[in-house]
Amino acid sequence: MMNLSLPKILLTLFFLGGIQMNQDAQQIQQLDPYQTELLRLVNAQRAKGCHCGSLKFLPAQPLSWNKQLEKASSIQADYLAKRKALTHKGQDGLDVRSRLSKANYRWRAYAENIAEGYKSPQEVFKAWMDSPGHCKNIMGQYREMAVVRINDYWVQDFGIPKENNM
Template sequence: MVMKQTMRVLRSIAAGVVLTVLYTSCIKDDGNTVTPTTNNSTNTASTSEERLLKLVNDVRKAGCNCGSDYYPPVGTVSWNKQLEQAALDHSKYMSDKNTLSHTGANNTDPGQRITAAGYSWMTYGENVASGYVDEEAVIKGWLNSPGHCKNIMNGKFVHIGVARSGDYWTQNFAAPK
């Protein structure tokens, strides 16, 4: 009986520590969001994407301290295959060139890549990263970066697509026209 209670307490503490680390790692954003213009295509995500989507939506539902600024809870985002494709193309480009940048092939910016993937956007944001080994690590890294955290907490975004190529990650957010 005592052993069962002890195990329950330990599991509760462990779950609390994981959530605390995730939510307290949020930091303020300096504005990687661009507001210039797509698609309603939202598809089911694979296991990796489901994990990324859950991590992002858990933070969005809870609210987050991004640096010295508090962002209250916002609506969840849904997976979008076109944003995923734009993210994959950019991650492959960064991996091929061994560079971390928001500028892509042929000097394209995120909005151009998202449009080229077939998404007609009203607003978008992009996070890029390199060197993270898994979904939890890259999300924690973005939450610890002011601009990236703000993108994650931007309530205007309703769709997300994330992809990885090698050590390079791209996370796209958008809202359609």
């Protein structure tokens, strides 16, 4: 029988948490500066809470970056830039749900923000926060996000991953 004391358990959890934090830091280093800035802006707003129209959102947990969401966002941003029009319908008529599944994102819930014409992460973030629906997506109970910009087209996808046992 294993003899685990509380200090040993806490030390193990500390090191495991450090590994996860190190993996998150490595992943963020691989992002483009605009992606890092939007993730920072989103998480700063979530930490404060806010009103989205008449809905009040309390502070929420920070979102983490997800590569499968990034892939889905990239596919849609590329399609929007080529089409030169905003739509949540993708190439071949794929909806958000289908694009996320095609990118191998196993979702339990999802949302998407799109925008056109903004030159900086700060501009597009402000526009999304000024729109109750987009703001609600940013402040919602999602756990992960990604955002991709191609030319002046922005696609931000959010998700709650499906648990392995579901």
